[in-house]
Amino acid sequence: MNYDDVMKLALERGFYFPSCEIYGDAHAGFWEYGPAGVGLKNNYLELWRRELVRRDDMLEIDGSQIMSQSVFEASGHLSSFADPIIKCKECKSTFRVDKLISEKTKIEIPESADLLDFDKAISENNLKCPNCKGGFEAARKFNMMFKVGIGPDGEPAYLRPETCQSIFVDFPRLYKTMRGKLPFGVAQIGKSFRNEISPRQSLLRLREFYQAEIEVFCNPNKLNDVEKFSDVQDTVIRVQLDELKEMSCKEAVESDIIPNKFVAYYLGILAEFYEKTGIDMSRSRFRKLGEKEKAFYAEIAFDFEVETTIGWLELVACNYRSDYDLGGHAKKSKEKFEVMDDDEKVLPHVFEISMGIDRSLYSILEHCLRDDKENDRIVLSLKPYLAPIQVGVLSLVKKDGLKEKTDDIYQAIKRKYDSFLDHSGAIGRRYRRLDEVGTPFAITIDHQTLQDDTVTLRDRDSMEQNRIKVSEIDSVLYKKTAFP
RNA sequence: GCGGAGUUAGUCUAGCUCGGUAUGACGUCAGCUUCCCAAGCUGAAGGUCGCGGGUUCAAAUCUCGCACUCCGCACCA
Structure with missing residues (x-):
């Protein structure tokens, strides 16, 4: 069954449908869950809690969706979660200015460069619009965060573009009050917001979407000192490097495909979780991301992807974020983020499992939906514990x-x-x-x-x-x- | 954001060329019938024809703008 079949089922049976659909000014990228969708989502999240949060003794929080400007100065989102763009004065076409320049002139300007550098390169090389040969407006930044104004003076703040910032910001209090000990896992389910240029395909590319994120704080010197690893050492995962290979977590670590037991442990329990959602794991893979594909904060990155009728879909980003986040917030806030681990004072590193809930639910629906021609029926073979x-x-x-x-x-x-x-x-x-x-x-x-x-x-x-x-x-x- | 196609009831759809407020099917609901796998019969509800403006005595139909959906490009943590 393909994307259209799932879409039809979703609309007709109350899984999900467009937000504000009775009004003409509804925007793309916003969808609602209907009764069946909420039932499925609740059950899915219960499974997530059981298989990841409780299994690994993590703590769950529920953070604020609007966060202050300082958070995103420290996290790098204000400067890095934005694309430099340029617009044609004539035909109004918009281009990524750094890409346009490198294509036409082979001059590489980093996307985080000053906007004036882009304008200068455009005028010095006399670049014109590739569509209509028109001139360009000045370069500007398009930040994908939604800005909101707080109170009568409209003090700037932002809708969080990822739920994990709450976890990082809350870390000092959580660690102190919850009798923290490394490794320390904190989980959160919630909404995140990104002002996508062109949202598409219902639940797969949303401007407002659900994430289930896990941030595990660890001692970077103990990444192979993981007792629990034996629980997953024989768990089979499918890893995409140059080619797709099926292997146990133990083999993945021993062959250096996964850099340490710590990362392998979490990929292992994640695979065991997805196995139980009814997703066909023979159509899944952990894809190791190359230098250029990784997010700005990631040191090691594996995407968990599932094959659907519209291609491979990224469901989970597994990023080793090192001390990027805690270091950034420590510097900006002057708060202390170092903790004692045994007799060692460390600034914890972070490994995250950042799950797209909406995409996961779509994948479950597509993989479970079948056309039983023999009995003249459409069957959604959800696992009984997930059924709405x-x-x-x-x-x-x-x-x-x-x-x-x-x-x-x-x-x-x-x-x-x-x-x-x-x-x-x-x-x-x-x-x-x-x-x-x-x-x-x-x-x-x-x-x-x-x-x-x-x-x-x-x-x-x-x-x-x-x-x-x-x-x-x-x-x-x-x-x-x-x-x- | 650009280009193309599209938008009529919960779903699919006729009507649009040649203006006269909408057709059929499925589904839904009620009753009868059947009495374990979408049967049948009778009846009913459900549409400001995506939204807004214009032309006209009159617009689903002609025209302009916008939104959304899909495809391609670009973008994408």
């Missing part, structure tokens, strides 16, 4: 007291399970509808129920049915919908 509706409760027919019996059973389980009650229409049609939103189980109340207090339990993927006792419904569902 876990169980449908259906009466075979409404009369003869079956409706009342069905209502009773629904009432008995609905607080505990995400359930959906349905009495109307043909039973097959109701099963099809549940299949399409990914509901793994359906309980059907029929005439036999009234005689022996049993119901049928239908399995979405196999379409098989078993009779179980009404008294067993809870324990059976509990087992079948449990997180792994």
